Amino acid sequence: MQNARNPNEPNQRERFEASVLVHLDAAYNLARWLLRDADAADDVVQDASLRAFRFFDAMQGPTPRAWFMAIVRNACLDWIGMKKRRGVEECYDEAVHGGSVLDAADDASPESIVVRASAARELHACISRLPREYREVLILREMEELSYREISAVVEVPIGTVMSRLSRGRNQLARLMRAPEQRRSS
Amino acid sequence: MNCTHAAKVLDAYLDGELDAATDAQLAGHLRSCPECASVHDAHRALRAAFADLQRHRASDALRRSVTRELAALERAALSARPRILSWSQAAVLAGAAASLAFASASWLARPQPLPSDDRQVAIARHVAALEAPAEGETRLGIASSDRHVVKPWFAGKIDFAPPVRDLSEHGYVLVGGRTDARLGQLGAVLVYRIRGHQITLSVTRVAAAREQVPTASTLHGFAVVSWASAGLGFATVSDIEPRELQQFAELIRAPAR
Structure with a gap:
Protein backbone atom coordinates (compact mmCIF):
# COMPACT_ATOMS: atom_id res chain seq x y z
CA MET A 1 0.00 0.00 0.00
CA GLN A 2 2.99 2.31 -0.24
CA ASN A 3 2.83 5.04 -2.81
CA ALA A 4 4.40 3.92 -6.02
CA ARG A 5 6.10 7.26 -6.48
CA ASN A 6 8.46 8.76 -4.03
CA PRO A 7 6.24 10.92 -1.83
CA ASN A 8 9.19 12.94 -0.60
CA GLU A 9 10.08 15.12 -3.52
CA PRO A 10 10.86 18.59 -2.33
CA ASN A 11 7.69 20.61 -1.82
CA GLN A 12 5.42 17.59 -1.62
CA ARG A 13 4.20 18.68 1.77
CA GLU A 14 4.03 22.32 0.77
CA ARG A 15 2.04 21.38 -2.31
CA PHE A 16 -0.31 19.34 -0.13
CA GLU A 17 -0.73 22.18 2.32
CA ALA A 18 -1.40 24.68 -0.44
CA SER A 19 -3.89 22.63 -2.43
CA VAL A 20 -5.54 20.37 0.14
CA LEU A 21 -4.93 21.54 3.67
CA VAL A 22 -6.27 25.01 2.87
CA HIS A 23 -9.65 23.29 2.97
CA LEU A 24 -9.24 22.16 6.56
CA ASP A 25 -12.05 24.43 7.77
CA ALA A 26 -14.40 23.07 5.12
CA ALA A 27 -13.45 19.53 6.07
CA TYR A 28 -13.91 20.24 9.73
CA ASN A 29 -17.28 21.88 9.23
CA LEU A 30 -18.52 18.86 7.29
CA ALA A 31 -17.20 16.51 9.96
CA ARG A 32 -18.91 18.48 12.72
CA TRP A 33 -22.23 18.33 10.93
CA LEU A 34 -21.91 14.64 10.18
CA LEU A 35 -20.56 13.51 13.54
CA ARG A 36 -22.19 16.09 15.83
CA ASP A 37 -19.24 15.72 18.15
CA ALA A 38 -16.36 18.19 18.39
CA ASP A 39 -13.81 15.72 19.77
CA ALA A 40 -14.65 13.06 17.23
CA ALA A 41 -14.46 15.67 14.46
CA ASP A 42 -10.93 16.64 15.58
CA ASP A 43 -9.80 13.03 15.58
CA VAL A 44 -11.44 12.07 12.31
CA VAL A 45 -10.28 15.18 10.42
CA GLN A 46 -6.72 14.73 11.62
CA ASP A 47 -6.73 11.07 10.63
CA ALA A 48 -8.27 11.89 7.25
CA SER A 49 -5.75 14.69 6.61
CA LEU A 50 -2.84 12.34 7.16
CA ARG A 51 -4.48 9.69 5.03
CA ALA A 52 -4.98 12.26 2.27
CA PHE A 53 -1.30 13.17 2.47
CA ARG A 54 -0.29 9.55 2.10
CA PHE A 55 -2.40 9.20 -1.03
CA PHE A 56 -1.74 12.68 -2.36
CA ASP A 57 -0.05 11.19 -5.43
CA ALA A 58 -3.27 9.40 -6.28
CA MET A 59 -5.40 12.52 -5.99
CA GLN A 60 -8.35 12.54 -8.40
CA GLY A 61 -11.77 14.09 -8.82
CA PRO A 62 -12.89 17.50 -10.02
CA THR A 63 -10.96 19.55 -7.43
CA PRO A 64 -8.51 18.94 -4.57
CA ARG A 65 -11.20 20.22 -2.23
CA ALA A 66 -13.74 17.64 -3.40
CA TRP A 67 -11.14 14.88 -3.17
CA PHE A 68 -10.17 15.86 0.37
CA MET A 69 -13.78 16.20 1.50
CA ALA A 70 -14.61 12.79 0.08
CA ILE A 71 -11.84 11.31 2.23
CA VAL A 72 -13.09 13.18 5.28
CA ARG A 73 -16.66 12.11 4.61
CA ASN A 74 -15.66 8.47 4.30
CA ALA A 75 -13.71 8.71 7.54
CA CYS A 76 -16.82 10.18 9.19
CA LEU A 77 -19.01 7.36 7.90
CA ASP A 78 -16.47 4.82 9.18
CA TRP A 79 -16.64 6.48 12.53
CA ILE A 80 -20.43 6.50 12.59
CA GLY A 81 -20.43 2.84 11.54
CA MET A 82 -18.02 1.98 14.32
CA LYS A 83 -20.22 3.70 16.88
CA LYS A 84 -23.27 1.86 15.59
CA ARG A 85 -21.53 -1.48 15.80
CA ARG A 86 -20.70 -0.66 19.37
CA GLY A 87 -24.38 -0.06 20.04
CA VAL A 88 -24.08 3.66 20.67
CA GLU A 89 -27.20 5.31 19.37
CA GLU A 90 -26.72 8.41 17.33
CA CYS A 91 -28.49 11.00 19.39
CA TYR A 92 -28.53 14.72 19.13
CA ASP A 93 -28.22 16.85 22.20
CA GLU A 94 -28.77 20.47 21.41
CA ALA A 95 -27.37 21.62 24.74
CA VAL A 96 -24.08 19.89 24.00
CA HIS A 97 -23.85 20.29 20.27
CA GLY A 98 -25.75 23.49 19.69
CA GLY A 99 -22.72 25.65 19.09
CA SER A 100 -22.53 29.23 18.00
CA VAL A 101 -24.69 30.43 15.20
CA LEU A 102 -23.74 34.00 14.47
CA ASP A 103 -20.61 35.93 13.78
CA ALA A 104 -19.98 38.11 16.82
CA ALA A 105 -18.39 40.71 14.58
CA ASP A 106 -21.67 41.40 12.88
CA ASP A 107 -22.36 45.12 12.70
CA ALA A 108 -26.15 44.90 12.69
CA SER A 109 -28.24 46.44 15.47
CA PRO A 110 -28.57 44.47 18.73
CA GLU A 111 -32.25 43.79 18.07
CA SER A 112 -31.69 42.36 14.64
CA ILE A 113 -28.78 40.29 15.95
CA VAL A 114 -31.12 38.72 18.50
CA VAL A 115 -33.74 37.99 15.87
CA ARG A 116 -31.21 36.61 13.45
CA ALA A 117 -29.44 34.60 16.12
CA SER A 118 -32.66 32.92 17.14
CA ALA A 119 -33.50 32.25 13.49
CA ALA A 120 -30.06 30.76 12.98
CA ARG A 121 -30.50 28.62 16.08
CA GLU A 122 -33.80 27.37 14.70
CA LEU A 123 -32.16 26.56 11.41
CA HIS A 124 -29.27 24.82 13.14
CA ALA A 125 -31.68 22.60 15.08
CA CYS A 126 -33.73 21.82 11.98
CA ILE A 127 -30.71 20.89 9.85
CA SER A 128 -29.57 18.60 12.63
CA ARG A 129 -32.83 16.75 12.34
CA LEU A 130 -32.53 16.10 8.65
CA PRO A 131 -31.51 12.63 7.49
CA ARG A 132 -27.78 12.50 6.85
CA GLU A 133 -28.25 12.21 3.06
CA TYR A 134 -29.97 15.58 2.94
CA ARG A 135 -27.91 17.21 5.66
CA GLU A 136 -24.58 16.60 3.96
CA VAL A 137 -25.56 17.91 0.51
CA LEU A 138 -27.06 21.04 2.08
CA ILE A 139 -23.93 21.72 4.14
CA LEU A 140 -21.72 21.16 1.11
CA ARG A 141 -23.84 23.42 -1.04
CA GLU A 142 -24.96 26.19 1.31
CA MET A 143 -22.03 26.49 3.68
CA GLU A 144 -19.11 25.29 1.59
CA GLU A 145 -20.51 26.37 -1.76
CA LEU A 146 -19.38 23.31 -3.65
CA SER A 147 -20.58 22.88 -7.21
CA TYR A 148 -22.94 20.02 -8.03
CA ARG A 149 -20.06 18.30 -9.74
CA GLU A 150 -17.95 18.52 -6.59
CA ILE A 151 -20.80 17.38 -4.36
CA SER A 152 -21.36 14.46 -6.69
CA ALA A 153 -17.71 13.46 -6.24
CA VAL A 154 -17.75 13.90 -2.46
CA VAL A 155 -20.97 11.99 -1.85
CA GLU A 156 -20.32 9.50 -4.65
CA VAL A 157 -23.70 9.78 -6.31
CA PRO A 158 -24.67 11.05 -9.79
CA ILE A 159 -25.34 14.75 -10.25
CA GLY A 160 -29.05 14.03 -10.78
CA THR A 161 -29.16 12.49 -7.31
CA VAL A 162 -27.39 15.53 -5.85
CA MET A 163 -30.09 17.66 -7.43
CA SER A 164 -32.98 15.63 -6.08
CA ARG A 165 -31.43 15.36 -2.61
CA LEU A 166 -30.96 19.11 -2.43
CA SER A 167 -34.52 19.60 -3.56
CA ARG A 168 -35.99 17.13 -1.08
CA GLY A 169 -33.67 18.35 1.66
CA ARG A 170 -34.80 21.93 1.18
CA ASN A 171 -38.45 20.88 1.08
CA GLN A 172 -38.08 18.98 4.32
CA LEU A 173 -36.07 21.75 5.93
CA ALA A 174 -38.69 24.31 4.94
CA ARG A 175 -41.38 22.11 6.50
CA LEU A 176 -39.40 21.76 9.73
CA MET A 177 -38.83 25.50 9.90
CA ARG A 178 -42.54 26.13 9.49
CA ALA A 179 -43.58 23.75 12.25
CA PRO A 180 -41.51 24.45 15.37
CA GLU A 181 -44.09 23.11 17.84
CA GLN A 182 -44.32 19.83 15.96
CA ARG A 183 -40.56 19.57 15.94
CA ARG A 184 -40.22 20.05 19.67
CA SER A 185 -42.78 17.40 20.52
CA SER A 186 -41.20 14.80 18.27
CA MET B 1 -42.48 23.96 -18.85
CA ASN B 2 -44.96 22.20 -16.56
CA CYS B 3 -44.90 22.17 -12.74
CA THR B 4 -43.44 18.66 -12.45
CA HIS B 5 -40.47 19.61 -14.54
CA ALA B 6 -40.18 22.94 -12.77
CA ALA B 7 -40.02 21.26 -9.36
CA LYS B 8 -37.19 19.06 -10.60
CA VAL B 9 -34.97 21.88 -11.77
CA LEU B 10 -35.98 24.57 -9.29
CA ASP B 11 -33.08 24.01 -6.94
CA ALA B 12 -30.53 23.79 -9.71
CA TYR B 13 -31.92 27.11 -10.89
CA LEU B 14 -31.39 28.64 -7.45
CA ASP B 15 -27.90 27.17 -7.34
CA GLY B 16 -27.01 28.51 -10.77
CA GLU B 17 -26.42 25.05 -12.13
CA LEU B 18 -28.88 25.11 -15.04
CA ASP B 19 -27.99 25.56 -18.68
CA ALA B 20 -29.12 28.85 -20.19
CA ALA B 21 -32.10 27.43 -22.09
CA THR B 22 -33.65 25.61 -19.13
CA ASP B 23 -32.85 28.55 -16.92
CA ALA B 24 -34.87 30.86 -19.16
CA GLN B 25 -37.76 28.37 -19.40
CA LEU B 26 -37.98 28.07 -15.62
CA ALA B 27 -37.82 31.82 -15.13
CA GLY B 28 -40.78 32.09 -17.51
CA HIS B 29 -42.69 29.38 -15.66
CA LEU B 30 -42.12 31.06 -12.29
CA ARG B 31 -43.60 34.30 -13.60
CA SER B 32 -46.78 32.52 -14.61
CA CYS B 33 -47.17 29.94 -11.79
CA PRO B 34 -47.69 31.32 -8.25
CA GLU B 35 -47.38 27.86 -6.65
CA CYS B 36 -43.96 27.12 -8.07
CA ALA B 37 -42.99 30.71 -7.36
CA SER B 38 -43.83 30.27 -3.69
CA VAL B 39 -41.69 27.13 -3.44
CA HIS B 40 -38.93 29.06 -5.15
CA ASP B 41 -39.25 31.89 -2.63
CA ALA B 42 -39.23 29.50 0.32
CA HIS B 43 -36.07 27.77 -0.90
CA ARG B 44 -34.44 31.09 -1.63
CA ALA B 45 -35.27 32.26 1.90
CA LEU B 46 -33.59 29.13 3.26
CA ARG B 47 -30.49 29.91 1.28
CA ALA B 48 -30.44 33.38 2.80
CA ALA B 49 -30.90 31.93 6.30
CA PHE B 50 -27.83 29.73 5.84
CA ALA B 51 -25.74 32.86 5.50
CA ASP B 52 -26.29 33.55 9.21
CA LEU B 53 -25.23 30.09 10.23
CA GLN B 54 -21.70 30.13 11.52
CA ARG B 55 -19.33 27.63 10.07
CA HIS B 56 -17.48 25.35 12.44
CA ARG B 57 -13.80 26.08 12.07
CA ALA B 58 -10.86 23.85 12.71
CA SER B 59 -9.24 24.88 15.98
CA ASP B 60 -5.66 26.12 16.07
CA ALA B 61 -4.81 23.03 18.10
CA LEU B 62 -6.09 20.75 15.34
CA ARG B 63 -4.26 22.77 12.70
CA ARG B 64 -1.00 22.58 14.62
CA SER B 65 -1.47 18.91 15.31
CA VAL B 66 -2.09 18.09 11.65
CA THR B 67 0.93 20.14 10.57
CA ARG B 68 3.10 18.43 13.15
CA GLU B 69 1.95 14.96 12.15
CA LEU B 70 2.47 15.75 8.49
CA ALA B 71 6.05 16.70 9.21
CA ALA B 72 6.49 13.49 11.20
CA LEU B 73 4.93 11.48 8.39
CA GLU B 74 7.27 13.10 5.92
CA ARG B 75 10.27 12.15 8.05
CA ALA B 76 8.87 8.67 8.67
CA ALA B 77 8.40 8.14 4.94
CA LEU B 78 12.04 9.07 4.43
CA SER B 79 13.23 6.67 7.07
CA ALA B 80 10.85 3.93 5.97
CA ARG B 81 12.18 3.89 2.44
CA PRO B 82 15.02 1.43 3.05
CA ARG B 83 12.52 -0.90 4.71
CA ILE B 84 10.33 -1.06 1.62
CA LEU B 85 13.13 -2.93 -0.08
CA SER B 86 12.41 -6.60 -0.42
CA TRP B 87 14.22 -8.90 1.95
CA SER B 88 16.65 -10.11 -0.69
CA GLN B 89 17.44 -6.57 -1.81
CA ALA B 90 18.03 -5.59 1.78
CA ALA B 91 20.36 -8.54 2.24
CA VAL B 92 22.36 -7.61 -0.84
CA LEU B 93 22.57 -4.05 0.32
CA ALA B 94 23.65 -5.11 3.77
CA GLY B 95 26.24 -7.54 2.46
CA ALA B 96 27.74 -5.39 -0.25
CA ALA B 97 27.91 -2.17 1.62
CA ALA B 98 27.39 -2.99 5.23
CA SER B 99 29.33 -0.06 6.55
CA LEU B 100 27.69 2.35 4.17
CA ALA B 101 24.25 1.01 4.98
CA PHE B 102 24.97 1.41 8.65
CA ALA B 103 26.28 4.89 8.19
CA SER B 104 23.26 6.01 6.26
CA ALA B 105 20.89 4.13 8.50
CA SER B 106 22.13 6.07 11.47
CA TRP B 107 20.56 9.22 10.11
CA LEU B 108 18.10 7.95 7.52
CA ALA B 109 16.39 5.06 9.20
CA ARG B 110 16.13 6.54 12.62
Missing part, protein backbone atom coordinates in the same frame (compact mmCIF):
# COMPACT_ATOMS: atom_id res chain seq x y z
CA PRO B 111 12.84 5.14 13.83
CA GLN B 112 10.21 7.71 14.53
CA PRO B 113 8.31 7.61 17.79
CA LEU B 114 4.70 6.64 17.44
CA PRO B 115 2.71 9.72 16.55
CA SER B 116 0.70 11.22 19.34
CA ASP B 117 -2.37 9.49 18.01
CA ASP B 118 -0.91 6.00 18.17
CA ARG B 119 -3.89 4.91 20.20
CA GLN B 120 -6.15 6.11 17.39
CA VAL B 121 -4.22 4.01 14.95
CA ALA B 122 -4.50 1.02 17.24
CA ILE B 123 -8.24 1.52 17.55
CA ALA B 124 -8.61 1.87 13.80
CA ARG B 125 -6.75 -1.40 13.39
CA HIS B 126 -8.91 -3.02 16.01
CA VAL B 127 -12.04 -1.95 14.19
CA ALA B 128 -10.67 -3.02 10.82
CA ALA B 129 -10.00 -6.47 12.22
CA LEU B 130 -13.49 -6.54 13.74
CA GLU B 131 -15.10 -6.22 10.37
CA ALA B 132 -14.80 -9.92 9.74
CA PRO B 133 -17.78 -10.90 7.60
CA ALA B 134 -18.31 -14.35 9.10
CA GLU B 135 -16.76 -17.01 11.23
CA GLY B 136 -13.81 -18.59 9.46
CA GLU B 137 -13.87 -15.86 6.87
CA THR B 138 -11.88 -13.07 8.41
CA ARG B 139 -9.99 -10.12 7.08
CA LEU B 140 -6.85 -11.51 8.59
CA GLY B 141 -3.73 -12.19 6.61
CA ILE B 142 -3.21 -15.38 8.54
CA ALA B 143 -5.96 -17.10 10.52
CA SER B 144 -4.59 -19.64 12.92
CA SER B 145 -4.51 -20.32 16.63
CA ASP B 146 -1.03 -21.82 16.30
CA ARG B 147 1.71 -19.33 17.15
CA HIS B 148 4.16 -21.43 15.15
CA VAL B 149 2.05 -20.70 12.09
CA VAL B 150 1.30 -17.05 12.83
CA LYS B 151 4.77 -15.89 13.83
CA PRO B 152 6.64 -17.03 10.70
CA TRP B 153 3.91 -15.55 8.53
CA PHE B 154 5.17 -12.06 9.42
CA ALA B 155 8.71 -12.79 8.25
CA GLY B 156 9.45 -10.81 5.11
CA LYS B 157 6.30 -8.73 5.49
CA ILE B 158 7.63 -6.56 8.26
CA ASP B 159 11.17 -5.91 9.39
CA PHE B 160 10.74 -6.93 13.00
CA ALA B 161 9.46 -9.98 14.79
CA PRO B 162 6.35 -9.31 16.85
CA PRO B 163 6.02 -11.46 19.93
CA VAL B 164 3.32 -14.06 19.30
CA ARG B 165 2.31 -15.84 22.47
CA ASP B 166 0.05 -18.79 23.12
CA LEU B 167 -2.14 -17.59 25.98
CA SER B 168 -4.83 -20.23 25.63
CA GLU B 169 -4.26 -21.49 29.16
CA HIS B 170 -5.31 -18.02 30.31
CA GLY B 171 -8.39 -18.08 28.12
CA TYR B 172 -7.02 -15.84 25.36
CA VAL B 173 -7.32 -17.68 22.08
CA LEU B 174 -5.09 -16.57 19.24
CA VAL B 175 -7.21 -15.92 16.14
CA GLY B 176 -4.58 -14.73 13.69
CA GLY B 177 -2.68 -11.75 12.44
CA ARG B 178 -2.33 -9.21 9.68
CA THR B 179 -0.15 -6.32 8.66
CA ASP B 180 -1.45 -2.80 8.55
CA ALA B 181 0.10 0.33 7.09
CA ARG B 182 -2.29 2.85 8.56
CA LEU B 183 -0.88 6.38 8.71
CA GLY B 184 2.34 5.30 7.13
CA GLN B 185 3.22 3.05 10.02
CA LEU B 186 3.72 -0.50 8.97
CA GLY B 187 2.67 -2.62 11.89
CA ALA B 188 1.79 -6.14 12.91
CA VAL B 189 -1.68 -6.74 14.24
CA LEU B 190 -2.41 -9.82 16.31
CA VAL B 191 -5.95 -10.79 17.10
CA TYR B 192 -6.97 -12.69 20.21
CA ARG B 193 -10.38 -13.58 21.52
CA ILE B 194 -11.77 -14.13 24.97
CA ARG B 195 -15.43 -14.92 25.75
CA GLY B 196 -16.46 -13.58 22.38
CA HIS B 197 -14.54 -10.31 22.81
CA GLN B 198 -11.85 -9.42 20.38
CA ILE B 199 -8.52 -8.12 21.57
CA THR B 200 -6.09 -6.71 19.05
CA LEU B 201 -2.44 -6.09 19.67
CA SER B 202 -0.74 -3.59 17.36
CA VAL B 203 3.03 -3.70 17.21
CA THR B 204 4.99 -0.94 15.49
CA ARG B 205 8.63 0.01 15.40
CA VAL B 206 9.51 2.98 17.62
CA ALA B 207 12.69 4.73 18.73
CA ALA B 208 14.86 2.30 20.66
CA ALA B 209 15.27 4.83 23.44
CA ARG B 210 11.55 4.98 24.02
CA GLU B 211 10.71 2.80 26.98
CA GLN B 212 7.23 3.11 28.37
CA VAL B 213 5.50 1.08 31.04
CA PRO B 214 2.00 -0.16 30.21
CA THR B 215 -0.46 2.66 30.44
CA ALA B 216 -4.17 1.96 30.47
CA SER B 217 -6.70 4.42 29.16
CA THR B 218 -10.07 4.46 27.53
CA LEU B 219 -10.64 6.19 24.25
CA HIS B 220 -13.86 6.31 22.25
CA GLY B 221 -15.27 3.59 24.45
CA PHE B 222 -12.39 1.19 23.94
CA ALA B 223 -9.94 0.10 26.57
CA VAL B 224 -6.38 0.74 25.38
CA VAL B 225 -3.16 -0.37 27.03
CA SER B 226 0.02 0.86 25.38
CA TRP B 227 3.68 0.44 26.16
CA ALA B 228 7.05 0.51 24.46
CA SER B 229 10.02 -1.70 24.90
CA ALA B 230 13.18 -2.60 23.01
CA GLY B 231 12.37 -0.56 19.93
CA LEU B 232 8.80 -1.76 19.59
CA GLY B 233 5.64 0.10 20.49
CA PHE B 234 2.63 -1.92 21.58
CA ALA B 235 -1.00 -0.95 21.84
CA THR B 236 -3.69 -3.41 22.71
CA VAL B 237 -7.34 -2.51 22.23
CA SER B 238 -10.53 -4.21 23.28
CA ASP B 239 -13.98 -3.67 24.67
CA ILE B 240 -13.23 -5.78 27.75
CA GLU B 241 -12.56 -4.13 31.11
CA PRO B 242 -9.37 -2.01 31.15
CA ARG B 243 -8.13 -3.95 34.18
CA GLU B 244 -8.52 -7.25 32.39
CA LEU B 245 -6.84 -5.83 29.31
CA GLN B 246 -3.93 -4.80 31.50
CA GLN B 247 -3.59 -8.41 32.63
CA PHE B 248 -3.53 -9.44 28.99
CA ALA B 249 -0.79 -6.87 28.38
CA GLU B 250 1.24 -8.28 31.25
CA LEU B 251 0.96 -11.78 29.77
CA ILE B 252 2.17 -10.48 26.42
CA ARG B 253 5.07 -8.73 28.12
CA ALA B 254 6.07 -11.78 30.15
CA PRO B 255 9.15 -13.41 28.63
CA ALA B 256 8.40 -16.43 26.50
CA ARG B 257 8.86 -19.73 28.24
